[in-house]
Amino acid sequence: xKRLMIALASATALLASxxxxxxxxxxxxxxxxLNAEFMQIWAAALQEHPAxxxxxxxxxxxxxxxxxxxxxxxxxxxxxxxxxxxxFAPIDVDAGAAAVQTAxxxxxxxxxxxxxxxxxxxxxxVGSDDxxxxxxxxxxxxDKIGCxxxxxxxxxxxxxxxxxxxxxGNKKALAECPDVKILEDQTANWSRAEAQTxxxxxxxxxxxxxxxxxxxxxxxxxxxxxxxxxxxxxxKSFTIAGIDGITDALHAVKAGEMTSILQDARxxxxxxxxxxxxxxxxxxxxxxxDIWATYKDMPWKDGKEKIYNVPWTPVTAENVxxxxxxxx
Amino acid sequence: xxxxxxxxxPEEGKGVRSMAEESxxxxxxxxxxxxxxxxxxxxxxxxxxxxFLAFVILVAVLSVSNEFFLTAGNISNVxxxxxxxxxxAIGMTFVxxxxxxxxxxxxxxxxxxxxxxxxxxxxxxxGISGAPYPVAxxxxxxxxxxIACGAVSGVIVSRFSVPAFVATLGMLSxxxxxxxxxxxxxxxxxxxxxxxxxxxxxxxxxxxxxVILAVVFAVSWWILNRTRFGRYIYAVGGNPHAAxxxxxxxxxxxxxxxxxxxxxxxxxxMLLSARTGSALPQAGIAYELDAIAAVVIGxxxxxxxxxxxxxxxxxxxIIGVMNNGLDLMGIQSYYQQVLKGALIVGAVMLDQKRNYxx
Numbered sequence: 001x002k003r004l005m006i007a008l009a010s011a012t013a014l015l016a017s018x019x020x021x022x023x024x025x026x027x028x029x030x031x032x033x034l035n036a037e038f039m040q041i042w043a044a045a046l047q048e049h050p051a052x053x054x055x056x057x058x059x060x061x062x063x064x065x066x067x068x069x070x071x072x073x074x075x076x077x078x079x080x081x082x083x084x085x086x087x088f089a090p091i092d093v094d095a096g097a098a099a100v101q102t103a104x105x106x107x108x109x110x111x112x113x114x115x116x117x118x119x120x121x122x123x124x125x126v127g128s129d130d131x132x133x134x135x136x137x138x139x140x141x142x143d144k145i146g147c148x149x150x151x152x153x154x155x156x157x158x159x160x161x162x163x164x165x166x167x168x169g170n171k172k173a174l175a176e177c178p179d180v181k182i183l184e185d186q187t188a189n190w191s192r193a194e195a196q197t198x199x200x201x202x203x204x205x206x207x208x209x210x211x212x213x214x215x216x217x218x219x220x221x222x223x224x225x226x227x228x229x230x231x232x233x234x235x236k237s238f239t240i241a242g243i244d245g246i247t248d249a250l251h252a253v254k255a256g257e258m259t260s261i262l263q264d265a266r267x268x269x270x271x272x273x274x275x276x277x278x279x280x281x282x283x284x285x286x287x288x289x290d291i292w293a294t295y296k297d298m299p300w301k302d303g304k305e306k307i308y309n310v311p312w313t314p315v316t317a318e319n320v321x322x323x324x325x326x327x328x
Numbered sequence: 329x330x331x332x333x334x335x336x337x338p339e340e341g342k343g344v345r346s347m348a349e350e351s352x353x354x355x356x357x358x359x360x361x362x363x364x365x366x367x368x369x370x371x372x373x374x375x376x377x378x379x380f381l382a383f384v385i386l387v388a389v390l391s392v393s394n395e396f397f398l399t400a401g402n403i404s405n406v407x408x409x410x411x412x413x414x415x416x417a418i419g420m421t422f423v424x425x426x427x428x429x430x431x432x433x434x435x436x437x438x439x440x441x442x443x444x445x446x447x448x449x450x451x452x453x454x455g456i457s458g459a460p461y462p463v464a465x466x467x468x469x470x471x472x473x474x475i476a477c478g479a480v481s482g483v484i485v486s487r488f489s490v491p492a493f494v495a496t497l498g499m500l501s502x503x504x505x506x507x508x509x510x511x512x513x514x515x516x517x518x519x520x521x522x523x524x525x526x527x528x529x530x531x532x533x534x535x536x537x538x539v540i541l542a543v544v545f546a547v548s549w550w551i552l553n554r555t556r557f558g559r560y561i562y563a564v565g566g567n568p569h570a571a572x573x574x575x576x577x578x579x580x581x582x583x584x585x586x587x588x589x590x591x592x593x594x595x596x597x598m599l600l601s602a603r604t605g606s607a608l609p610q611a612g613i614a615y616e617l618d619a620i621a622a623v624v625i626g627x628x629x630x631x632x633x634x635x636x637x638x639x640x641x642x643x644x645x646i647i648g649v650m651n652n653g654l655d656l657m658g659i660q661s662y663y664q665q666v667l668k669g670a671l672i673v674g675a676v677m678l679d680q681k682r683n684y685x686x
Contacts, residue, residue, distance in 0.1 A: 035610055040513050184658060192604050193611065197409050201655035204402045205394070219608075226605050230528055231401075248517045248606055327453075 032091035045266035068095035079106035084280035109279035113272035134169020149211035154220040195223030218242035218249035390653035410648030411537035417622035419592030427632030428492035432499035437612030441597035444470030445516035445607030448523040478590015486582035527602025566633025
């Protein structure tokens, strides 16, 4: 939040002396909201991009406050102020399209990042395919319980694109194990506290029957862990999986309580910024972030691709310490 | 108690509302009353009995339809799951009795949770320097944060005559913002086992949050039914003009109820973080709505002066039992929301009937 205020203040200052800033490329980043850890890592990664640090790019981050309308208004502001490119993580797949249209009308290229938008006008998109992570986490759970027994699924808010895609992935893996029964399947709205209550009640309703917990994000998996602990049950008799690789989950993976899959916010942010600069400079640009070297499976391809899929990285006992070190 | 009843001397012309309030007192005090009071008293009893009856029916239906509902483990679960909303709802009862409302409790839950957690975390990075401190300090800080938020709302409402809805709406936004500033939007994990005990511990086999709820309830019942301050609260909410002419310090009474609500929100915030093991900046969103729902289902009138903390406790239990029961039966949470909505509206319809109907 502090960082955002500084960014906004500097944007205002920049506006006041726009003549001086002619040389700089003005890029706006419009994430859906900055309250949760993932988007904070995402926004921080943008500020740490070499082009921002060197002053080549003037970056402003707009907090979308989880409101499609707020995001649309921010796009109008950026259009008025003649930004050179916009990085966009919309709150909603369909509502985001209107914002992209606004930018297109003003001739500003828009790079999608993290969340998808239903629009042909997007220059390119850098994100991770949630269907894959949904499949991966369910597969981990099913492999560990030997493709038999009972599982429960903690879903995200119904209708959100991540929930839809991750469920699709979950179901694909579950279809490979027809003997596994889904005992319960409900939303806990990405919330740890809600998942904890739900799991407490499920443990009562299905005593000694739940073998696996598929949490569509880490928060909910962590809530399930607390419920199991509170019920005095042995965590070892459960296989629990989450997605995202938030800091608390990394600690839980390290303690052997769950598995998680890292969604690389840094790569999604810096990749999108490289593509935004590329679009703003009309192709006269070489990517500066080190993420292109890290992910061999996601080649730069001269910035021509429509979709860049940042690979998911399973968090393991081997890489967890290294990941924790990046979280300070 | 002659000194207390002397407050109610200038009672003629106060209207039905303060009569009802008086009858609440007499129910609480078990005093005999004349015929008119008697019928009002009976009506109130029926209403409260009605809520209790609804609760009993709900429990009976769930006991029959699910074999696990009436097990010791599940009863303990329901009480545990009700404890946080129960604590918030009791604080809310004080405020609503004075014709006020406290919309800020959900945000105060998050702020108190994260500030107190930063004192009792063993994480090297998330806490303040020197953490973890003794659990008593963490608890004290959390309560102080709640009291401070309540005091600010209280001053704005009582001194500056800003409508409670607006004042606490402001606090809802401000406290959430302060939560994000304080913690940089990050959760505070790894709370010490001593602190987590208030959320996960047991006292004679009863979960600690349930014991805390019981204590909060008992103290609140005593304040509202057995102290002069409690009578002031009913009087201020029932008829502020009459209360003023009888020499009640309205400003101080109003201020005090927001402090009570704030401190209980602080307590609830710590219970929540102790239960989840980590203080989250997104915690407590929309908790004020469940608290208000419990108060309203419990029969407290949003127009002040009428209501009982016992009703609030039953209201909170009804919400808790319903959520738990529907979870046990594997019914989607959306139905729980619809049912809760119906309950709230139904309870207010009863309230309207009592106040304006025959």
